[in-house]
Amino acid sequence: MNLLPRSLYGRLLATALIATLAALAFAAFSIGAVLERFVMRGLDDRLDAQIAVLAQAVRPDGGIDRRRLILAAPYDDPRGGWGWRIDAAGRTTASPAPPDLGAMLGPPNSFLDWHDRRDRNRARALDWRDHDGPRHARSLMLATPAGPVRITASAPRAIVDRPLRAAMMPLLGSLLLLGLALAAATLVQLRIGLRPLKAMRESLTAIRAGKAAALPEDQPSELAPLVSEINALLAENAAALANARGHVANLAHGLKTPLATLALALPPHDPDGLLREQVDRIDHAVRHHLGRARAATPGGGMRVATALAPVLADLTDALARIHAERGVTANVEIAPDLSVAVDRQDLDELIGNLLDNAWRWAATRITVTAAVGADPRFIRLCIADDGVGIAPEARVAALAAGQRLDERGDGHGFGLSIAYELATLYGGTLTLESASLGGLAAAVDLPQSLRTSHSSDV
Template sequence: MSAATAHPSLRTRLLGAAVVLVLAALVVAGLAIGVILHRFVRGQLDGRLDAQIVALRAGLEAGILPESLDAPPFDRPGPGWAWEVRRGPETTRSGSLRGGDIRLTEPGPEDVPGRPHPAWGTGPRGQPLYARVVTLPGTQPATIVVAAPEGELYGPLREALTSLALALGILGLCLLAGLAFQVRLGLAPLRRLRTDLASVRAGTRERVPAEQPAEIAPVVAELNALLDQNARNLERARGHVANLAHALKTPLATLSMALAAPTRDPDGALRREVEDMDRRVRHHLRRARAAALAGSARTRTPLAPQLTDLRNALVRLYAEKGVAIALAVPDDLVVSCEGQDLDEMLGNLVDNACRWCRGRVQVSAVAEDGAVRVRVEDDGPGLNAEAAEAAEAVMARGRRLDEGVPGHGFGLPITLELAELYGGGLTLGRADLGGLRAELTLPA
């Protein structure tokens, strides 16, 4: 299982939590506002019905006939607005009932005697009604029922809730859009940190910028401390390798000078052994120095200046031979490689070409597929069939590179080792000029 599948991203977590919280808040807000609207609409309707009850009650107490209080909309049949006054066996009705009765199906509790309380019922035509009922005490008790269509209670509420749901939906979308922008804005420092780390790895930066938000600043400080520690360890490793090189090469040089006298080594066997030891020591010291560059991708080295300096040096070195070195390298081509290692690899290849050429050496470089390919060609004898088989054996991955290809010395194995340590490689072939073609691949 991949890390992305096992552990959702911070953006997914934040947006998921935001969606859940926003939806929960909208639902709670919708319910709360719905309750408030229901109470408001019911309060308005109760007030209207209670006003009719007060008018009817006052008319009864003043001895005024209730029929005279039959004002609109209680005088129009059909819509459901109606009232009744029940006193003993007598029932006085509004004109809208036309002789029918209000049948209460849910009278509702009378909380305070003498005060109106809600009830539900049906009209003469079976239409649902919402009513207010009050019982008047006295020597001749009377019950007043004032009703309105149930739609007057729930119709405005449905309209208000529909508009409320639409408004809450728009608000929810705006909130989610704002939260998405906020999450993107909040995670922007992490994206910049990733870009800065990629720049450090690519070699365009030495350290991550310390100007960071307070929450990320401690992490950046630890990263920079780790980078500084790695740099110090690298310098110490190089110093140890240099000390070891000096400690080993000096005795070997002394032995070589001591064996230079014919009397001490008549057949030259010891001298050859010392020279072989010296080559092996140099080879493995170079490997140890290159292995200390784990993370060397931080280094960026321009290719053209290195080759230009190398050409100037080798032209003077092979001045008697009259070697002409042609360069076809873009000025902006850069490789992720230590400068001293690049000098050694290019020096081995170009020096080998100058040694075996008849007079012409050509060096070209191109960038493709995230890598830089440096091609060194000469017009020398090149590789015959036997030498080609030996070159393939030397370049095979996993073989010990303790011996060099005949005619090419130890420069090619060392170059291959260094190139592989940087994730590149080295191949040999036939050049268009007729001689050897060595193609070095390094990360761009």
């Protein structure tokens, strides 16, 4: 399972937030440790000073000069948690609240083995907990002719914990504010840093809509090679398309004259008209591909924008006159500002084939609607009739070239296939569905253009 977000924005934001939180946690821990060490050093210095005073009371023979023992504050208060003790030759001299060596070191005799030779004449820190809470002490072992003398001074751990807690609260608050500021800076940085990608996406949308032929070359250094490759690919595709259409046009033009000659020579040899029908089918295909070749737009593959309303108005008016004897009426509902990124000639052929098919099979009524599709990049045009329709299992075959599902008509079976090819040529789709009128609905999705080209409407 991939835990990373799918978007670059989400990945960069998540990575930055995790890194920021880790840095702030490390900063809080490090600063807390430094503060604790600083405060603890102050306490240790105070305890070491008391040990130095007590060491003055130890005579060279290991005895204790009680006249030099000064019981000063805070060691004179048995409830304050401060205390000291001197252990020498089995005798102990201590303050009113001495530290508990048993709690510090375990068994009573173990304290003599606790310091090795390197620890002698150097105080060592001890921490433990008793009934009054956590305690901290410093202990020094002195070597005398009468044996080792241990001097210990202790203090409540709260002396360190209270100032640490008091210092950590504003520190954590400051780190929280710093984290919020870094998060805001990260959001701003991501918006600014990823803005070229958004601009590139908008430029690609403009290319699909026919507003531009290539991506702008003025890009950040990291994106410049990618933009150059995309523009080169667009240019190659446009050149290949123009070359292919040129070959098709040349081939179609080359076939027109032989077809015309063959049509003139057929009548004596074609009593039943079968050969003439095949020649007509070939001629129709030639004319279709000639129209496709002529539909190659100037500018290396740039798509023009064509308004739908004028095209539908012209075609419905023409087909209503052509099929006037059928008595079919067409109801067109389309916003005047809708336009598609399709060449006018191709759009005429695509919609003309769909309308002609609807007029041939409608009983009395045809409806034509157009609106922005579920994908806002496309316009959905739907042409429905109240005829007999096409069975669902036969709809795929109806889109194949030359397929006639009913031989009683006078068509050649190319209308729906030509519309399908033109729709896919522009990145759209054509689907056949059941109409609410009872017949067939041809729904075609074509790429939307956000502007209308004046030259495409003539």
